[in-house]
Amino acid sequence: MPDNPIITFTSDFGSREHYVGAVKGVLLGACPNATIVDISHDVGSHDLLEAAFVVAAAYPFYPTRTVHLVVVDPTVGSNRRGIIACTESAYFVAPDNGVLSLVYANEPAVRVIVIEADHYFRKPVSATFHARDVFAPVAGRLAGGTEFENFGSPITDYVKFAPPPVHKLADNKVEGIVLHIDKFGNAITNITPEEVRRLMGREARPALVRINGKEIKAYRRYYAESNADEPFSLLGSTGYYEIAASKTPAARLLEIRRGNKVEVEFQ
Incomplete structure (x- = not known):
């Protein structure tokens, strides 16, 4: 067993109910010396894109071999698969519903297996709480040192959605969307300096932003x-x-909603 296993946990369970506490109990039962870190449990209910953003924004800062448990699972109990994704530095345990799409987009090499080894599951398995009965015991065992390959078979047809694209509108103008609105009301777009450099062939800084008919010059x-x-x-x-x-909050000031289109002119 690794000396200091770390498991992060992201979900849409909130903090009012018992769900997070129950999952953590199973994690500790499977890996008693684990450090469990909550990334967020305030993801919008069933909001896969928000969960994908939150996980992608946090996971790169954790030590090698960290296990990331990600459960936003609108189709729990159906025939959707459970998976483990392995990158060069981390593991991700999640339903196969696209919630790891931004991890796939960020990582140069990802191996994925479908979880088949049901002897690791907590019995009986509730059809409505796979986070507790399927994903938590698997994540705990994985953090405790059980080999990735022991949990199932490799797959290549895992579910992923393409990150929202950024379009070039003119030599100095691109169009993206609002990807996320954080607790402070900051509207985070899907536009990065790297994407601007790729589309425009040069370094540039925003000179004018247009959203909802409003212009932002500062x-x-x-x-x-x-x-x-x-x-x-x-x-x-x-x-x-x-x-x-x-x-x-800029989102309130400018009536911004996630998914709004954003035009940015660069100087």
């Missing part, structure tokens, strides 16, 4: 650099360009 390095209630763009810590305001 660009800042950090949130407090702006005047109160002044909307601005900046490069956020997740590596995406954001729309923010210093002391007012």
Whole structure:
């Protein structure tokens, strides 16, 4: 057993119910010396894209061999598969429903197996709580040192959705979408400096942002650099360009919703 196994846990279970606590109990039963880290349990109910974003934003910062348990599972109890994805530095235990799509997009090499070894499951298996009875015991055993290959067979037809694309509209203009709105009301787009460089062939900084018929001309390095209630763009810590305001949620100020189109002109 590894000396200091780490298991992260992401779900849409919230904090009011017993679900998170029950899953953690099973994890500790399977791997008593594990450190369990909650990434988030406030993902919107059944919101696969939000869960994919949250996991992708957090997992790169964990030590090698960390096991990431990700359960947002709208079709629990159906014939959807359970999987383990293995990258060069981490493992992911999740339903096969696309929730790991941004991990697949970020990683140069991913191996995936379908979970078949049901002797690891907690019995009886509830048709409505695979997080507790299927995914938690598997994640715990994996963190405890059971080999990845022991849990099932390799597959290549795992479910993934393509990340929302960024389009080039003109030599200095691209169009993306609002990918995520965080707790502070910052609207995180799907536009990155790397994607701008790929599309435009040069380094560039936002000069004008258009969203919902409004124009944003200010660009800042950090949130407090702006005047109160002044909307601005900046490069956020997740590596995406954001729309923010210093002391007012930008999403409320500009009536931004996730999925809104964003045009950005670069200088």
